[in-house]
Amino acid sequence: MKRIIVISLFISLTFNCLFTLLGGIFLAKRGGLPYLFDYLSRLTKNNSSPPSLTSPTYLHQTSQFELLTINNDSIIFLGDSLTAEGKWSELFANPKIKNRGIGGDTTIGVIARLDKIIESQPQKIFLMIGVNDIYQGVSANTVYNNYRTILERFHQETPTTKVYIQSILPINKKLVIYPTAANNQQISQLNSQLKQLAAEFSYTYVDIFSSLADEENNLKPIYTHDGIHLNGQGYRPWKEILAEYVNDD
Amino acid sequence: MKRIIVISLFISLTFNCLFTLLGGIFLAKRGGLPYLFDYLSRLTKNNSSPPSLTSPTYLHQTSQFELLTINNDSIIFLGDSLTAEGKWSELFANPKIKNRGIGGDTTIGVIARLDKIIESQPQKIFLMIGVNDIYQGVSANTVYNNYRTILERFHQETPTTKVYIQSILPINKKLVIYPTAANNQQISQLNSQLKQLAAEFSYTYVDIFSSLADEENNLKPIYTHDGIHLNGQGYRPWKEILAEYVNDD
Numbered sequence: 409m410k411r412i413i414v415i416s417l418f419i420s421l422t423f424n425c426l427f428t429l430l431g432g433i434f435l436a437k438r439g440g441l442p443y444l445f446d447y448l449s450r451l452t453k454n455n456s457s458p459p460s461l462t463s464p465t466y467l468h469q470t471s472q473f474e475l476l477t478i479n480n481d482s483i484i485f486l487g488d489s490l491t492a493e494g495k496w497s498e499l500f501a502n503p504k505i506k507n508r509g510i511g512g513d514t515t516i517g518v519i520a521r522l523d524k525i526i527e528s529q530p531q532k533i534f535l536m537i538g539v540n541d542i543y544q545g546v547s548a549n550t551v552y553n554n555y556r557t558i559l560e561r562f563h564q565e566t567p568t569t570k571v572y573i574q575s576i577l578p579i580n581k582k583l584v585i586y587p588t589a590a591n592n593q594q595i596s597q598l599n600s601q602l603k604q605l606a607a608e609f610s611y612t613y614v615d616i617f618s619s620l621a622d623e624e625n626n627l628k629p630i631y632t633h634d635g636i637h638l639n640g641q642g643y644r645p646w647k648e649i650l651a652e653y654v655n656d657d
Numbered sequence: 658m659k660r661i662i663v664i665s666l667f668i669s670l671t672f673n674c675l676f677t678l679l680g681g682i683f684l685a686k687r688g689g690l691p692y693l694f695d696y697l698s699r700l701t702k703n704n705s706s707p708p709s710l711t712s713p714t715y716l717h718q719t720s721q722f723e724l725l726t727i728n729n730d731s732i733i734f735l736g737d738s739l740t741a742e743g744k745w746s747e748l749f750a751n752p753k754i755k756n757r758g759i760g761g762d763t764t765i766g767v768i769a770r771l772d773k774i775i776e777s778q779p780q781k782i783f784l785m786i787g788v789n790d791i792y793q794g795v796s797a798n799t800v801y802n803n804y805r806t807i808l809e810r811f812h813q814e815t816p817t818t819k820v821y822i823q824s825i826l827p828i829n830k831k832l833v834i835y836p837t838a839a840n841n842q843q844i845s846q847l848n849s850q851l852k853q854l855a856a857e858f859s860y861t862y863v864d865i866f867s868s869l870a871d872e873e874n875n876l877k878p879i880y881t882h883d884g885i886h887l888n889g890q891g892y893r894p895w896k897e898i899l900a901e902y903v904n905d906d
Binding site for chain 2: 464465467468469471472473474475476477493494495497498499503506507585632633634637638639640641642643644
């Protein structure tokens with residue numbers, strides 16, 4: 409009896425040590441405890457409703473947007489952090505450009521703040537949204553339907569607005585800080601759908617993806633420090649592509 | 658002997674259960690596991706070098722700023738997230754305003770990016786920086802010396818620039834999501850020093866603190882969702898105060 413207990417204890421302890429050791433090595437390679445806590449933090453956040461729409465930052469931004477004036481002369485850049493982090497009115501030296509990007513936003517988030525955009529009947533809208541949907545595991549079908557909702561509202565409620573549907577940008581999973589199930593194949597598939605949707609609504613589809621991707625469809629490392637967002641160099645080709653659409657009448 | 662082991666085990670288990678129970682209740686009140694992982698994530702990050710200056714977002718922003726043009730006509734808003742999140746050029750309908758706020762920035766971060774600002778010899782600089790220093794536990798003496806470094810460089814290297822030193826804003830610890838040792842007394846003390854420094858350099862000190870604080874010197878809850886950052890309503894009084902300085906010649 410005693411012997412069995414001792415052997416069981418020994419086996420249990422050995423396995424404990426082994427797994428702890430392997431876990432430790434894995435963790436150290438990934439960046440140690442900060443990585444673990446970050447990862448757990450993201451996991452627990454993603455299990456609840458999307459953080460974007462209820463986070464203080466999101467509420468702060470949307471409430472400021474409510475106070476600001478846009479009108480039928482405005483050029484709206486609508487999207488998530490990739491749009492938000494671009495200094496568009498400075499890049500184009502054009503004060504008509506209004507940045508309406510919010511970090512973490514999704515297709516559902518954009519739908520929730522369409523009223524303010526539509527009531528202003530802006531001159532142009534440059535839309536880029538959806539990578540956070542993919543990140544959060546929203547189904548391709550839902551993203552597609554949300555896009556359709558957005559475009560139908562533009563089409564019916566602000567018919568004189570020129571709408572530009574920008575491709576989602578590639579990511580680089582080797583550089584991504586947080587592990588994600590999202591991949592560039594999903595992004596390319598969504599882009600194909602967006603191109604079709606744009607044609608259906610007679611809106612302009614603008615391919616930014618190809619200019620930022622390497623030959624394996626990954627976001628070029630020279631454009632990013634985190635595999636998703638862009639440094640100044642990354643905004644350059646994006647701006648070049650948009651220039652003809654921003655500046656035309 | 659057996660009895661002692663059993664009693665020890667019983668005491669040990671009782672205390673374990675008790676502490677687990679108390680810990681669970683405490684955690685549940687604070688927001689459960691997401692709170693714990695967020696808290697641990699912040700703790701481990703703060704133990705290394707300040708996250709702001711090496712984070713991808715910081716590198717992305719600074720590299721974009723390097724590409725953008727500012728000149729001797731520009732009005733620079735220089736600071737941290739509180740500056741970054743304000744749509745200043747829209748709020749004042751003034752395209753000369755360039756937002757050079759970066760989330761998480763500190764006095765050291767501002768010093769590191771002074772060259773680009775100074776070489777443009779801007780018309781005006783509105784500076785608000787320091788609350789992240791206090792958050793990160795940087796000593797009052799160090800913050801003061803960093804401010805002196807910033808102001809001396811402005812004074813000597815861009816003497817025609819009008820510099821406006823804005824007070825640090827109050828926080829509201831009841832609403833703060835992450836526990837912090839920072840408090841409004843520290844912020845008020847720093848503001849007193851900034852007022853003196855401004856006088857010493859013949860720069861204008863602008864008190865924003867008083868307009869956003871309640872009678873107990875806490876950030877008014879109507880202005881914030883997280884006890885630190887501002888919603889649209891919070892940017893209104895701030896803008897009102899700055900209007901005379903932004904619009905004068």
